[in-house]
Amino acid sequence: PPQALPCTQLLVFVTTPDCDGFPSLDSKESYKLSVSEGSLLLSADAVWGALRGLETFSQLVGRDQNGTYYINKTEIVDFPRFPHRGLLLDTSRHYLPLRAILETLDVMAYNKFNVFHWHIVDDPSFPYESSTFPELSKQGAFNAMSHVYTAGDVRTVVEHARLCGIRVIVEFDTPGHTLSWGPGAPGLLTPCYSGKHPSGTYGPINPILNSTYQFVTSLFQEVSSVFPDFFLHLGGDEVDFTCWKSNPEIHAFMKQMGFGEDYRKLESFYIQRLLDIVSSLGKGSILWQEVFDNGVKLRPDSIIHVWKSSKPYMDEMADVTKAGYQALLSTPWYLNRISYGQDWMAAYQVEPLKFEGSAKQKDLVIGGEACMWGEYVDVTNLTPRLW
């Protein structure tokens, strides 16, 4: 074969660098790659596109049996179909050491994912070290000395992600999924009642107290400054009304507010105030679908995250986008639900836009997320289960 011409440089042109900025939903990830005799050119509008192009370039480089590296003449024009391509990790059901998170970010970059959805706290444990409320992790982490994410850890994750063109969207899921918040924030959770007396157990965040909203404001103030992305994920899933129903003060409040027996109205009351708080902090909100399903009054720029399989998820995607909200799809991508065989095929064959709706509606689907919930996952099996 003719002697291959040596290529010594890959030239990277970026129109609008913004090297020190953070990626966002609107970031341009498109790039052009041109490989020909004596010329290797990667051009992109933004650094984020350059990162994507570098990954592609690295996938084109081969090595022959003599050990020589080579690349074929190639022309690539590339851009993502969906701007939000995320991965959820759950660090509450099991603590994940920092190295596991950083390794995951690296592999995400190899696969052109651009959102790390950090489901950082939940019922079982609270590993996030808050500077405003240090007791939260002191009382709520599995082990307050070892199984925590310090402010330094969080900074490391955010920066490592940034360098890979990955946004970090943190989720502080409320008002349900908050049992671990209780020990470090007395009075935050609703005391459940057994007949006339407190049973000693707790339920979701107590939506009727002013102290709740003061707490939430302070916490989210801190979270908003620690996590630079415009969006925060506020959760809002699986709120069990049983505890609220058992509590006499809440009962009284329901009466006072004219909510009747419809506890979804109480949930809505909480969420709306939460959304206002978060908005006033200059952040956007992403919420699990229940918030939409339960008729909560949302802000028009709220993003709804579809995850439930109780009704065909494509119907939910249609409903959410019909109502004018942007949607994220996760339902068919719950990677924690393992099964025997090549299940990657089922995930691959999902078509996110396969629902009845106008072109305008379909534009509201901004992407999706693969979710790796942590009930059965920690650092021992995370990587082979995910990839």
Next chain:
Amino acid sequence: AMGRAVGLAGLLVGFFLVSAVLVSTSLRHGAPRAEPGPESAEWEDTSGSGPEDSLWPLPQWVRTSRHQLQLAPDRFQLLHGAGSSAGPACGLLQDAFRRYYEYMFGQSRWRKRSRGPLGDRAAPELLQLQVVIESQHSGCHSYPHLGSSEAYHLTVTEPVAVLKADEVWGALRGLETFSQLVHEDGYGSFLVNETEIDDFPRFAHRGILLDSSRHYLPVKSILTNLDAMAFNKFNVLHWHIVDDQSFPYQSIYFPELSDKGAYSYNHIYTPSDVRLVIEYARLRGIRVIPEFDTPGHTQSWGKGQKDLLTPCYDEEQPTGSFGPVNPILNTTYDFMTKFFKEISSVFPDAYIHLGGDEVNFNCWKSNPDVKEFMKKQGFGTDYAKLESYYIQKILDIVSSYNKGYMVWQEVFDNKAQLKPDTVVQVWMENNYAHELSSVTGAGFTAILAAPWYLDYISYGQDWKKYHSVEPLNFPGSEKQKKLLIGGEACLWGEFVDATNLTPRLWPRASAVGERLWSSSNVTDLADAYKRLTNHRCRMLRRGISAEPVFVGYCAHEAR
């Protein structure tokens, strides 16, 4: 465990049972023991966060007390006791002493320990664990086998604990148990409760099947797995070493088999690799039973051994593809004679697994020479007869090398003539209890794998279903039930290699391990959950990346 009975009634029952056990154990161990005296009132219920909360598998008989003894890492010794038939020349035990010392005290090596008295908590000190091998033939320099004794008796009292076993295999099991009793308190002190344990396995064959053909498994991953097996008292590595997809076994007589049949030169087990695995296993009381599965599952053999496999035909023409081993050629049996001569000498275990599963008859049916042979032999169109004809010849070859053999159930189902000491492995899930009845009813030994295919992963705590299997739940006489000698957890390799082997096998296989070792009445899943989660954290500490059982954490894992 009987020692946990609560209350006076329980104590009395316990007394009675203890005496009964002592009578039977004295028959195994020689001299009868003195019965427990008045201080037995101290042996009360220590459940809660008790010392047996991390025993796995649960021993046959455990009695603990609240009395704790302290161990000082730089003074504590594991050594041979007086009267033991094993001594410092017993490499297997010397190795085990060092290994278990490391497991117990490993992390704390960096802490300075004074040579003075141990703190002012004044718990008495346990200075030694003495290991006494009681049988003349300790087994030190031999290989474990189906009839080996794995029973042991452990007494932990001050100042010296004693571990008695017939053979070194029991001592290995006892050391593992002892290491599970030693725990660290909040101050970093090593403690052990006064304990007495009498233990032996319910089933003699407790195996793990690994498949190194669908994916090559680096030697390191096999050795790590042998460590994990020892932590769980497994005693057989069923090495399904070759199959259709690749032939990684480097044969001395037939080097072309792996030259042409392995995935690559890097995906090979050299004779030295094989020796390493066998010896590493031996030191842990684990038998290595290789499986060379024929006549099916042999595509990779054909690459390096011309004319071994049956050429398939389409009408009158060979298609270029091949089927199972060709049973009609003399060359086939010449090859097998030589090949199994090598295998018989390379693998010291008394048994070789010969496979015999899933033989697809289509290729044989298409081949005119085979059809001709069927006619001549009077087999009609019953290809199971041809399969049996082949198998029998292989069985005879292997027998001539004084090896026993294990086969998959099809060999029995298709009515081949088996030697009486053949072990039949029941693997088909559908109605396996019925198959167990048939196999044992025909007088053959059986091992159970059907409910324990761990490669079949699913969401949730599937360890529970593995733990809940009762192998003897099949219709049959007492005599028949005795023929079920154990079982195996199988991890077929279609979707498994070194990247996910350990977390996929462990701790799920641990559930199988307890079912095969412990008494049939160890079925409380809530108690098992507690012990299993502790056991899993311990495996993590010892370098086994066992996956989580459920939500939670282990202290030593945050980095």
